[in-house]
Amino acid sequence: xxxxxxxVEYDGTAYCGWQRQKNGISIQQLLEEAIQRITGQKVAVIGxxxxxxxxxxxxxxGSFRCTTKLPVNKIFMxxxxxxxxxxxxxxxxxxxxDFNALRDVKSKIYVYKICNQRLRPALGRNYxxxxxxxxxxxxxKKAAKFLIGTHDFSCFCATGTDVKDxxxxxxxxxxxxxxxxxxEIKVESHGFxxxxxxxxxxxxxxxGRGKRKPxxxxxxIESRDRTVAGVTAPACGLFLKEVKx
Numbered sequence: 680x681x682x683x684x685x686x687v688e689y690d691g692t693a694y695c696g697w698q699r700q701k702n703g704i705s706i707q708q709l710l711e712e713a714i715q716r717i718t719g720q721k722v723a724v725i726g727x728x729x730x731x732x733x734x735x736x737x738x739x740x741g742s743f744r745c746t747t748k749l750p751v752n753k754i755f756m757x758x759x760x761x762x763x764x765x766x767x768x769x770x771x772x773x774x775x776x777d778f779n780a781l782r783d784v785k786s787k788i789y790v791y792k793i794c795n796q797r798l799r800p801a802l803g804r805n806y807x808x809x810x811x812x813x814x815x816x817x818x819x820k821k822a823a824k825f826l827i828g829t830h831d832f833s834c835f836c837a838t839g840t841d842v843k844d845x846x847x848x849x850x851x852x853x854x855x856x857x858x859x860x861x862x863e864i865k866v867e868s869h870g871f872x873x874x875x876x877x878x879x880x881x882x883x884x885x886x887g888r889g890k891r892k893p894x895x896x897x898x899x900i901e902s903r904d905r906t907v908a909g910v911t912a913p914a915c916g917l918f919l920k921e922v923k924x
Contacts, residue, residue: 684774687739690765697730717757718747727922733914740922742780788867788921791880796860808916814887821893822886823852833903837874882909
């Protein structure tokens with residue numbers, strides 16, 4: 680049995696997310712089908728974590744086990760030849776038998792992209808959240824500092840989630856502005872709850888619009904109440920940028 684690690688980039692617009700679903704096509708499903716077409720073997724692809732419907736990935740990590748005798752490069756080239764154009768395997772390598780893409784994760788970095796300008800752009804709308812109201816970046820940065828550290832992040836967890844342990848550690852939050860009104864918010868954590876990043880972004884945007892004071896972020900976290908935090912940011916602006924092992 681051989682163990683493989685792959686790094687995958689995908690545009691999540693057309694998919695129901697990473698994980699296999701009964702009601703839609705997932706990234707995991709298409710990768711497994713591609714591997715089966717090339718190797719002739721049915722495999723289970725393990726991802727570093729789930730991305731929701733409409734969320735993108737720059738460097739998602741997956742692993743799978745297979746007894747194929749094909750060289751790594753043959754599998755690599757073959758998968759990319761049968762995958763749709765919005766999914767690409769960037770790297771594929773054979774790794775130690777004990778590597779697991781999910782279990783061995785140390786931290787993950789997500790990046791959220793915002794287009795902050797008055798006029799709605801026609802191009803790129805599947806890759807950012809357009810906000811036409813001016814945002815106070817300094818206030819957003821102040822609010823972001825309260826997120827760093829180990830907290831119970833129930834206030835940013837999707838309602839109806841059955842995860843009991845909602846304590847997570849956020850390593851860093853960084854807000855950068857780019858040209859043409861583009862803004863990037865990077866969040867690194869040892870683990871994330873469902874919709875956690877998108878709910879954090881929605882709350883930071885409300886601070887940026889002056890609807891909340893930066894200091895309110897502390898009481899929002901302490902409330903452990905999803906209804907106290909801000910709106911859920913659209914999935915289209917979220918990218919899984921890096922997975923650290």
